[in-house]
Amino acid sequence: MSRRDNWVVGINAVASALEHDVEHVREVLLEAGAKNPRLAGIEETARRREVPVRRVPLQSLEGIAGGLRHQGAIARYEAPRTHDEKDLAGLVEAAEGKALVLVLDGVQDPHNLGACLRTAAAAGVTAVVIPKDKAAPINATVRKVSAGAADRIPVVSVTNLARCLRGLKEQGVWIYGLDGGAAAGLHGTDLRGNVALVLGGEGEGLRRLTRETCDGLVRIPMPGEMESLNVSVATGVALFEAVRQREAV
Numbered sequence: 001m002s003r004r005d006n007w008v009v010g011i012n013a014v015a016s017a018l019e020h021d022v023e024h025v026r027e028v029l030l031e032a033g034a035k036n037p038r039l040a041g042i043e044e045t046a047r048r049r050e051v052p053v054r055r056v057p058l059q060s061l062e063g064i065a066g067g068l069r070h071q072g073a074i075a076r077y078e079a080p081r082t083h084d085e086k087d088l089a090g091l092v093e094a095a096e097g098k099a100l101v102l103v104l105d106g107v108q109d110p111h112n113l114g115a116c117l118r119t120a121a122a123a124g125v126t127a128v129v130i131p132k133d134k135a136a137p138i139n140a141t142v143r144k145v146s147a148g149a150a151d152r153i154p155v156v157s158v159t160n161l162a163r164c165l166r167g168l169k170e171q172g173v174w175i176y177g178l179d180g181g182a183a184a185g186l187h188g189t190d191l192r193g194n195v196a197l198v199l200g201g202e203g204e205g206l207r208r209l210t211r212e213t214c215d216g217l218v219r220i221p222m223p224g225e226m227e228s229l230n231v232s233v234a235t236g237v238a239l240f241e242a243v244r245q246r247e248a249v
């Protein structure tokens with residue numbers, strides 16, 4: 001297995017990889033003897049697309065899945081090249097004044113990260129920025145929860161998040177940090193044009209330096225009793241408010 005090989009686990013995830021990203025699928029492993037017609041469908045698609053496919057014992061799949069629900073289907077997958085800070089400037093430039101960047105300041109839970117990436121792909125973001133050492137890695141769990149989005153949108157991994165945010169500002173991107181305690185409301189903030197929305201991690205929220213680097217902090221109004229929203233939910237609310245404003249133009 002090469003260094004960048006990874007696993008895609010579960011029927012939907014494998015079918016999605018074959019559908020959208022077949023050039024990165026190295027091999028499909030299906031449960032020997034299983035009669036599920038969806039597995040037969042995957043086998044058929046894999047053969048049609050000239051991807052090697054093998055029926056293997058259930059135990060082999062369990063060993064690879066490491067506790068993830070595999071449903072009899074796993075693919076060996078060569079992860080596309082991750083993007084770095086240098087690529088981000090080009091992606092923003094190419095968005096021609098309409099860049100929408102999602103920045104996740106230390107989301108550590110792979111389920112939350114996967115859900116954020118899925119939402120980001122649905123919202124049509126330009127890129128997602130994550131700090132190299134303060135975030136969950138893009139692993140099989142993230143890929144599965146993201147329903148393939150992890151490899152369909154540019155995920156830019158950066159060593160110094162504050163420096164990256166300053167670089168985005170120099171390119172004319174407005175940086176808004178999402179913070180439950182902010183005075184300004186999300187819905188009264190202009191989110192058209194080049195915008196980056198920055199969300200904090202599960203425990204700490206936005207880190208001090210990240211918060212200080214933002215152009216503004218905005219809150220999602222919560223009339224109920226809870227202290228905060230889950231980060232993937234807050235990501236959905238914030239991104240789709242931006243989408244709504246952009247479509248209303």
Ligand SMILES: C[S@@+](CC[C@H](N)C(=O)[O-])C[C@H]1O[C@@H](n2cnc3c(N)ncnc32)[C@H](O)[C@@H]1O
Pocket residue numbers: 177178179180181198199200201202203204205206218219220221222227228229230231234
């Ligand atoms: C689970 S919350 C973090 C809670 C953390 N204890 C704090 O004090 O920020 C994860 C992230 O979701 C976003 N978030 C959650 N609720 C929010 C709200 N009502 N308004 C704006 N952002 C919110 C923020 O970016 C936050 O950092």
